[in-house]
Amino acid sequence: MQTRYLKIYEFIIAIILTSCGGGGDDSPTEPEIFIPTASExxxxxxxxxxxxxxxxxxxxxxxxxxxxxxxxxxxxxxxxxxxxxxxxxxxxxxxxxxxxxxxxxxxxxxxxxxxxxxxxxxxxxxxxxxxxAGDGVVNYAPFMAEALVPAVGTTVTATSSKVTLSWQGADVDNDIKNYEVFFGTATPPTTSLGVTTDTFLEVDVTANTIYYWRVKTTDEEANCSISEIFEFKVN
The missing domain is CATH 2.60.40.10 (Immunoglobulins)
Structure with a gap:
């Protein structure tokens, strides 16, 4: 008789465990994340x-x-x-x-x-x-020059210990007169490499060194702008 009751008890326990064991994975799913897109x-x-x-x-x-x-x-x-x-x-x-x-x-x-x-x-x-535009302005200051080569933050290999800097200038009056390049290993760079009408300049460099440079743009009316500080490393 005890054996019979024991089997009945085990049968009931088995039913309870089966019913409570779950019929699959009911854990909550992670919400899908949608990444924003860029605007035009x-x-x-x-x-x-x-x-x-x-x-x-x-x-x-x-x-x-x-x-x-x-x-x-x-x-x-x-x-x-x-x-x-x-x-x-x-x-x-x-x-x-x-x-x-x-x-x-x-x-x-x-x-x-x-x-x-x-x-x-x-x-x-x-x-x-x-x-x-300002009230009564007849001539505008140039836009700040933008670095082209070397690209900002890049590492370059010098050719014969020289690197060519190049940049792009812009002026709404189209009257840019010249550029002055400041270059060095300190920031902000304060050593002037002189004035030029070109948009490129070759500089002497040393391996394993970080350099900083910026460009001052001046127009025919003496309006000027100074670019951001650009940097690159020579390997």
Missing amino acids: LSLPANDEVCLTGVSVNDSQATVAFSWQAATNVDSYNVEVKNLTSGQVNTFASATEATNITLNKGEPYSWQVISTSSSTTETAESAIWKFYL
């Missing part, structure tokens, strides 16, 4: 030279920025850089347009960064430039 910029147009915006006072104007909608985006960050001072300001926007007040008579670059609350990954648009 609309306004201000790239290399716009006659942008006036809406005047606020003698020194400032409000500029309308707009771009195409990106996917998987909760909000956007608009980064506007003053190309004269190098100052960067970021403006958040929940839509594909925003108005930003800027100083007149200055060159700027801008880009849009797409963000999502579900991930830390972002997507960056192209970078566009424009010049916000």
Whole structure:
């Protein structure tokens, strides 16, 4: 009799274990993460030279920025850089347009960064430039020169202990007069390599050394701009 009850007990336990054992993996699935995509910029147009915006006072104007909608985006960050001072300001926007007040008579670059609350990954648009006209300005300062070769942050092999620096200048009045290159192993570089009308210059270098350089651009009206600091390493 005891054996019979024992078997009945074991049968009941087996049923309970079977019913509680689960019919598959019921663990919650990880939510799918959608990475934001980059926006296509609309306004201000790239290399716009006659942008006036809406005047606020003698020194400032409000500029309308707009771009195409990106996917998987909760909000956007608009980064506007003053190309004269190098100052960067970021403006958040929940839509594909925003108005930003800027100083007149200055060159700027801008880009849009797409963000999502579900991930830390972002997507960056192209970078566009424009010049916000000042009241009564008839001649504009050049844009800051941009490094071409060596690319910023790269490691290069010197040929006969020499490296050629090359850059690109731009001016809305098309009246660039010359360039002055500053070069050295300290940052910011302060040693002038002289003035040139070319957009390239050969420099002497030493292996296993990091170099810094920047370019001052001057136009026919003595307006000037100084580029960001570029760097490269010689192996």
